[in-house]
Amino acid sequence: MKTKIKVLVILSAAVFGLFAFKSLDTKKLIIIDAGHGGDDHGTTVNGLQEKIIVETIAKKIKAQNKSDNLEIVLLRDGDHSMELSERVSIINNLNPSLVISVHINASRDVTKNGVDAYISSNKAFYDQSKESAEVLMEKIGTEFLVKGTVKEAPFYILKNSNCPAVTLELGYLSNQNDRNYISSEKGQDEIAAKILEAVK
Template identity: 30%
Template sequence: MGKKIQLYLLLILFSINIYGNEISNMRFGTDRVVFDIDSKEKINPLINYDEQNNLLFIEFENMQKNKNLENKKINGNYITKIEFFSMENITDLFVSLRPNIKYDTLILKNPTRFVIKFEKERKKKKIVIDAGHGGKDPGAIGYRKIHEKDLVLKFAKKLKTKLKNKYDILLTRDTDKFITLKNRSKIANDFGADLFISLHMNANRDKTASGTEVFYYSRKSSNYAKKIAKFENSVNEKYGIKEDYTELIVNDIFYHINQEKSMKLASSIEERIVNSTKFRKRGILGANFAVLRGSQAPAVLIELAFISNKSDAKKVSTEWYQNKMIDSIEKAINESFN
């Protein structure tokens, strides 16, 4: 046979599609594209994704496309364009995704279908965990000289471990170092926090005082809440630090939105901790805490227990109680983002 004839034969073979495999149709669902495929063989496309250009590339071997299938521009939630390239017995498919879209592919049988499913990629929420006090500032000193700064750092690290798979976590400090109150909220704002959690231990001259209370930021507060805020705010005064919060103060709209969210979270944390530990329920309170004042995100300050109270101090130093409290905080946080 002459070379010319061989070539003609090849061309004829391709044009009648001897493989018989064909992408026959393309259909659109709300979150997917379905390609109907006429094929007697198992299909095994090569799939690649170009992250730079959000371009999904799929290559089918031994596959033609029906001539009625055309490139398509789409103004969808997930994709913008589908293009076909057929060469000899290979068909390539280019799907242009919008940014931050995840995809998944499925091969369904009887009849054969190739499905691409899309989903919006959920960015991890950012949480800043603030272990109160630190360095030259021990915070409250309780039963058997427990230092508030040491115990809350332990809680902060435990909470980070608990949350880090699901959230982006930043600790304002992970060592025994001094940070001013304003810088704590600045760290949270610079990180772009969605939530700010400040951990503290309470103390009182009255050694019978015990239990858990959770605070949110409020310009108005009760006398009792003022007293607690005064102690936690005293760091600056004690160490001669003057801080101007004007640049951090959030406007009234954010103040109200954040306050509502913060109150809900505070209440959920309080309920859950009290239920799981049987600590005394002291409730939630609004107060003008310097450390919460500058936060652009919802923020709560948890006074986990009274380290001046023998029973609270002993319990809160054990792993069992610590884990119960951490679990409670985690559940409340998860709930607040749902």
């Protein structure tokens, strides 16, 4: 519990400091939620772990951001476990313009591939979430990652975040082409750049 409080205090202080010299009205805040972490590896294929890939991409999004009008906050900055309720608590405390929960898919059907997006049926943020999801899909869906569809899902973070929220499944580790792309530095750099472009 002390660790959770410490993380929340540090994040809140960091964001307060970031906004200290820039009006909240002109600064756009985007939270990137890298899924899993710690003992929760997520999908694992051929030694590649979802938690590591999505954290790497999240850090690249933040590093690539050079805009004074956009702030990227990483919900999980490091390989540690976080409860879903803890993540939502931080999200709702910071009140971002959008939260993007980043994951990677897997299937027994190795031909399944491409990027998919999920949103909540929550009417309060449905239109904004759907619009954001569609823009993200348009940017990320390329010859390397086939564009999938925007679907509704009752995921905890989507349901309980008091802001527009999108879960992105950035391809399938079980598919060789997707796996080669999302595990490569080139692929991760490109995905990060496309996500950043979509939220500007």
